[in-house]
Amino acid sequence: MITTSSSIQKNPAVILRNAVNTIVSNPIILFPLSVTAFIQILCLEVIFFAPRQPLSHFFAPLIRYFNGEIYLHYPQNFALLNEWYHSYLLQYTLYIFVQTFLLAMMINILYRLNNDQKIRMKNIFQQTLSLYLNIILAALLTVIVLHSLMTLYGVVVKRALIIRSTSGIFYIMKRIVLDGSPYFQILLAGFVTTIFSFLIPIIVIERKNILSAIMQNFKNLFQSFWVVLGIILLPLFLYFPILLLRSNSHWWSGALPPEAHGIFIIISIFVLLAIDAIQYTAITSYYLLKKENS
Amino acid sequence: MKKFLLTLIGIILGLFVLLSLLDKSNYKIEKKIWKVQKEFYVISKDPKVVPAAKFEEVAKSYRKIAEKYPKSSLTPRIYLHIGMVYAVQKNFPKARAAFEEAIKRYPDNAPLVAEALFSIGLTHDQEKHPDQVLKVYDQIIKSYPLTKVGFKAPLYKANYLMRIQRTQEGQQALNEAVNFYKNIAQEHPKTPLEFISLRFLFTTYMAQKDWANVITTLERLLLNFSSPQYLDGRRAEILVKSINTISVSQLKDYKRPVGIYKKFIAQYPEHPLSGDLKKVISTLQKFEKEGVTLNPRSK
Helix, strand or coil: CCCCCCCCCCCHHHHHHHHHHHHHHCHHHHHHHHHHHHHHHHHHHHHHHCCCCCCHHHHHHHHHHHCCHHHHCCCHHHHHHHHHHCCHHHHHHHHHHHHHHHHHHHHHHHHHHHCCCCCCHHHHHHHHHCCHHHHHHHHHHHHHHHHHHHHHHHHHHHHHHCCCCCCHHHHHHHHHHHHCHHHHHHHHHHHHHHHCCCHHHHHHHCCCCHHHHHHHHHHHHHHCHHHHHHHHHHHHHHHHHHHHHHHCHHHHCCCCCCHHHHHHHHHHHHHHHHHHHHHHHHHHHHHHHHHHHC | CHHHHHHHHHHHHHHHHHHHHHCCCCHHHHHHHHHHHHHHHHHHHCHHHCCHHHHHHHHHHHHHHHHHCCCCCCHHHHHHHHHHHHHHHCCHHHHHHHHHHHHHHCCCCHHHHHHHHHHHHHHHHHCCCHHHHHHHHHHHHHHCCCCHHHHHHHHHHHHHHHHCCCHHHHHHHHHHHHHHHHHHHHHCCCCHHHHHHHHHHHHHHHHHCCHHHHHHHHHHHHHHCCCCCCCCHHHHHHHHHHHHHHHHHHCCCCHHHHHHHHHHHHHCCCCHHHHHHHHHHHHHHHHHHHCCCCCCCCC
16 A cells, blocks of 8 residues: 555645655556666667767768767767757657656556555556557647747747846846746746646546546646645756756866766656656555545 | 566667677777867967976877777878977977878878978978978969868968068969969869859959959859859858948949849849849949948948
8 A cells, every 4th residue: 555644645745755655665666667767768879879880871961961060979979969869859759659658657556556456567568558549648738738838938038038138127037037947947847747747647547538637637636736736846856956067067068078968868867757756656646545535 | 577677777788889889980089089189278278388298198199099090080180180289389390290290191191281281381480481381382282282271272372471571472472372263263163163262262352452353253153153052041141242342332333233133133033042132233223323332441
């Protein structure tokens, strides 16, 4: 059982602590996420070797066309690694078709653990696969909303860029918008995750189609918005040191070898997966508790 | 689960090792050169305070890479880097020895030899040996005219002569440069070589303040090299601005650019630039009608 208390805990910090304890005592929960990590590192590896033979036979013309000849060579290949790995095309594709499915598998494991059922990966895989279409649609919806908000934020950044003031309130606003850009973006992602946080658990646990799941998601969300927001935002702070280093690479890029960019990406993959694991374990446990108490 | 995870890790590591082994590109040598270059960059910031041993160390690091990868396509240039290290140290005899070593090792590599010769010229320039500098430039012009350095050499020679106050010889060198670029353009019509020659010819006429020929050269560039490979948006903008500015401010002639653009539109009616040129024509005609003039010195 992962839900031990009969009364619903409403303190996000306590819910998150319980989620971490659940993960520690049931490491099998991390199994699907380790597959996600594998796929992400595999993509990273392919991009890393893309400018080199034999993969360059296929990738070199693309690199020349989209980035330029220099990106085929050291150390600019690390800039390419950073750019291609973080591209919307790769990240959204992975999120929609792979990551969300594996997250759903993790939720399925949590549900079975909660019901004291035996964990058989093959069964979990097959059962989750039968929900694949709904899972993809849920991921697609999340991506569309996130991308729209990011585009909106892009408009704000463009507006800030044309502010000419070098002091005063407008200058402060410009600096907040521009310097805080990576942090606002992660907070936006956190907000979008919050508003759809019950979607995948409902699809997996209740086996509902996407439309019913959306309705039930919002019903649950309205009852406990601040708790869910806390559950989603608090673990995101784990990512802030990486964000700080990434957005200020000019501080350290001269002192560290170019390979450091690659290492940072690998670290960020694991940190983000840890965040996902904690967030979704907490949300699923919270949802199951609410369900048991309703 | 453990077995499965170990398999995943094995795949990642195995693929890494496999792709590293299959890699026959210059990646490893690029990495090593970059590291030494970084050191070189540090010592070249303030060479006066750097001990001689440090320069030797950097040169030695370059040599070590060259010896380890003798067949790499990047190795020939390493000898030029060694020469540059000594040139920055102002140890010119050693720098020249390194450049000469590059020539000796790769005599058939025309771009490299031309660059090595040019670098030798620079060391003589620093030591104020004008005859040696001119000798090197002449050698490059004669033996390696179609290399990157060879193309620039006639102009460099003229500029050098002007810089050392041998103005008459400098003017003569400019005339020779004009002939040099004209000949190459004539010998290689409708090729990238003609294109490059015309660009250098334009620069040479600019140096001579021969405005009529500047415009003729720009006209040839516009009319003969209109494909996107040569005439991208940025180049087109610079070309049109140059034609307008020089025609109006130096030649006081509005009809010349209008004539050029009309020819272009007639020749390439579907070209993306033709629409913009129609607007430029009407603006120029309006300026001419209103008697607008440009002072050559005004911005």
